[in-house]
Amino acid sequence: MNITLKNGIYGKANTKAHLFEKVRKSFKILLEKLHQILRFRRLCKMPEKTTVSVIKCDVGSLAGHHTVPKPLLDIGEKSLKKAQKSGLINSHYVFHAGDDLELLMVHEKGENNPEIHKLAWDTFLEATEKAKSLKLYGAGQDILRTAFSGNVRGMGPGVAEMEIEERGSDPFVVFAADKTEPGAFNYPMFKIFADPSNTAGLVIDPGMAGGFKFEVLDVMENKKVVLKCPEEMYDLIALIGTPGRYVVSHVWRARDDLICAATSTTKLSLIAGKYVGKDDPVSIVRAQYGLPALGEILVPFMHTYFVEGWMRGSHWGPLMPVGLKDSKCTAFDGPPRIVALGFQVSHGKIASDDSGDPLISDLFDDPAFDLARREAVEYAVALRRMGEFEPARLSAEIMEYTTLPKVLEKLKDKFVKAES
Numbered sequence: 001m002n003i004t005l006k007n008g009i010y011g012k013a014n015t016k017a018h019l020f021e022k023v024r025k026s027f028k029i030l031l032e033k034l035h036q037i038l039r040f041r042r043l044c045k046m047p048e049k050t051t052v053s054v055i056k057c058d059v060g061s062l063a064g065h066h067t068v069p070k071p072l073l074d075i076g077e078k079s080l081k082k083a084q085k086s087g088l089i090n091s092h093y094v095f096h097a098g099d100d101l102e103l104l105m106v107h108e109k110g111e112n113n114p115e116i117h118k119l120a121w122d123t124f125l126e127a128t129e130k131a132k133s134l135k136l137y138g139a140g141q142d143i144l145r146t147a148f149s150g151n152v153r154g155m156g157p158g159v160a161e162m163e164i165e166e167r168g169s170d171p172f173v174v175f176a177a178d179k180t181e182p183g184a185f186n187y188p189m190f191k192i193f194a195d196p197s198n199t200a201g202l203v204i205d206p207g208m209a210g211g212f213k214f215e216v217l218d219v220m221e222n223k224k225v226v227l228k229c230p231e232e233m234y235d236l237i238a239l240i241g242t243p244g245r246y247v248v249s250h251v252w253r254a255r256d257d258l259i260c261a262a263t264s265t266t267k268l269s270l271i272a273g274k275y276v277g278k279d280d281p282v283s284i285v286r287a288q289y290g291l292p293a294l295g296e297i298l299v300p301f302m303h304t305y306f307v308e309g310w311m312r313g314s315h316w317g318p319l320m321p322v323g324l325k326d327s328k329c330t331a332f333d334g335p336p337r338i339v340a341l342g343f344q345v346s347h348g349k350i351a352s353d354d355s356g357d358p359l360i361s362d363l364f365d366d367p368a369f370d371l372a373r374r375e376a377v378e379y380a381v382a383l384r385r386m387g388e389f390e391p392a393r394l395s396a397e398i399m400e401y402t403t404l405p406k407v408l409e410k411l412k413d414k415f416v417k418a419e420s
Contacts, residue, residue, distance in 0.1 A: 056122040057157040060131025060139035061099035067328040068096035091349040098178025158264035171287040179336040180309035183243020188300040207290025210255035284409040320376035323365025337411040
């Protein structure tokens with residue numbers, strides 16, 4: 001009886017121990033499977049999206065239309081620093097191109113995000129109030145609407161944005177121009193992504209062998225078309241050779257639709273119905289690894305070329321590539337200026353130094369562009385010798401959006417029918 005009881009007790013104990021061991025082994029196997037699943041998910045996880053946004057606005061200038069004074073830049077820096085601390089954006093850089101306050105932001109909110117655009121809008125409004133308190137010239141010039149509606153597009157400020165899946169290394173160039181219009185980027189975009197005499201990679205880099213696709217916007221009728229180069233190169237030139245109407249808005253690599261470039265397309269005169277200043281465009285361009293190299297992106301600016309804008313938005317002028325220290329428009333409110341900033345996007349941020357300051361390269365602050373600067377001055381002087389005669393002044397069609405119609409209105413009643 002005792003033996004039976006003893007065996008019964010031990011039997012039950014052994015059964016429990018065996019059950020516990022089975023549970024333990026099963027749990028261990030389950031954990032291993034879970035770890036395998038997690039490792040697999042990490043390997044298969046979609047790359048995180050990063051967005052680069054450049055939003056600009058003319059909120060007021062010191063002594064005319066030529067530069068952004070430090071108090072306004074400080075407001076931009078304070079606003080974006082606060083947004084970065086709160087986690088709304090991951091990194092930022094504040095600078096100016098002529099009299100335009102430029103906000104460069106890197107974040108994970110995507111394009112056209114209301115929070116990002118509201119951040120820029122509120123920053124511009126605060127800077128405008130400061131400009132008014134200092135009685136700066138043209139305070140709030142680009143603020144064409146009063147109530148924010150979720151997006152600054154169509155409200156005055158210029159916007160270029162690009163959402164990307166980060167590559168192993170992702171170099172970027174941001175261009176910002178003053179005293180000109182969005183079509184000013186047509187010529188360099190064509191040279192960079194379609195002209196083998198400019199971009200050797202179109203010939204010798206297999207990653208670019210399929211060419212690039214250009215989205216062209218008709219700013220007058222708000223229509224767009226996508227043309228592929230090299231197959232449709234002549235059609236592309238037929239359109240973008242008229243920069244006042246047709247604007248390159250995006251560029252993609254043809255073989256996989258990788259986004260390569262984005263350009264602001266805001267036309268202030270079409271929003272306001274009258275001349276309220278030039279559009280002063282911005283552009284974002286990706287470089288390297290199956291895309292044009294940084295050097296190929298910069299080559300078109302080794303010589304100047306002519307753009308619409310300059311004084312009162314009414315003249316042709318030579319575009320001058322300059323470093324940030326010379327980013328101010330002086331002679332005849334110009335010549336039109338353009339700056340270029342190079343940086344790396346790394347893990348959703350602008351790559352920074354150990355202190356957290358963004359690593360930014362002032363690309364046009366270099367003697368390689370001295371010839372272009374000298375040409376710009378020489379061509380500017382030649383054009384100014386012509387005074388207000390075409391082709392120094394823009395065509396009558398474009399002048400309809402300037403202040404000239406007000407002058408012509410006074411002459412209307414003086415005209416009489418001419419005898420045949």
